[in-house]
Amino acid sequence: MRVLHHYQLSASARFIRLVLAERGLVFLPKLEIPWERNESFLSLNPAGDVPVLVTEDGLVVSSGTVIAEYIEETEPTSTTDLLWGDAQARAEIRRLVHWFEFKFSREVGSPLISERVLKRFSGSGEISSSVIRTALSNLQVHMDYIDWLSEQGNWLAGKKLSLADLAAAAHLSVLDFLGDVDWCRHPEAKTWYAKMKSRPSFRDLLGDQVVGLVPPQYYSDLDF
């Protein structure tokens, strides 16, 4: 069976868990702790980060966007395509995936996870409240953008669910686990996220448990 190397609070790994679940592709999850240097994992992916997918044929595919493209290329179906439409529609889906995987991650997700989780559990360095403040302030700008995108159509990239929704929801879900999303201030984003959360593909994420961290009660609540 295909194996997905992941970490519960890696947003990119959550993105791929959602992609696999939406497409009904079963996988064996293998946990990689980011602050433990695992040599056998590094030999799979010299970049050292999750997600890494190992296919049934032993092919190793690394990083969120690359795995998503790989799955779209090798598992074509007309009903569950997540990168659909003409070149223009596909460019818009990819733009939004890139937005969350890189811009959101750099400005919000990575600094928060680094300060709140990695430093705490690995004991490396002092937690910086100014880094946390800046990231939370950046989060408001991104939430406004999600509000705006949600108002434009049913889904973030248009008329149908796409990789863009899965990437965005994956990244937000990590911050929701940490209790950092102020949903009251962002009603349109909330309506869209509630729709994402109630999809069967999301169940696995809502059941995630991380030793030493307790998500807020509404994290797994579909009526939050």
Next chain:
Amino acid sequence: MRVLHHYQLSASARFIRLVLAERGLVFLPKLEIPWERNESFLSLNPAGDVPVLVTEDGLVVSSGTVIAEYIEETEPTSTTDLLWGDAQARAEIRRLVHWFEFKFSREVGSPLISERVLKRFSGSGEISSSVIRTALSNLQVHMDYIDWLSEQGNWLAGKKLSLADLAAAAHLSVLDFLGDVDWCRHPEAKTWYAKMKSRPSFRDLLGDQVVGLVPPQYYSDLDF
């Protein structure tokens, strides 16, 4: 004619300039200065960064990897395909593009450009010699990896030139402009880069001029 919004020292924009040139696609370059907040540019790309391609039909495509995928989808030719092969080969090309566009950029390119160029010209913040030292030390690790990749085959992703070579060369070329690459310590990488540099597509990059910065003499020398 298609327009490419770029900045001379944006590695992602250089990547797309190489892709367009390799494919013989003519474009009008439009310079965007990163520290000048240009509202009309922000309305094209709310992420605010280059490259942004505007096609002849007025379609706006943003960010290096997204533009590269768009060009591969809309300009298919058998001879100059830069994302070639089966799903496995394509995943390897995409992995390496991702490596340079994100990992190399985060660990080496972005901090060096931020300290050496943006802070200097925009007058924002003090230049941190410790950030520069860390980035230069990371650069050695990446150069070792390019040495290793270059030894494995003619090109970084295998038997043929691909997006991986163009992304890697684009990112290295910016550091070469700043005089940061110690080629003597990396003979295999140097041989590969010399081959890239002598391609007609590279000429445009070698002629780049940035007010206030003088690249080392060997930057534009094909026998460096």
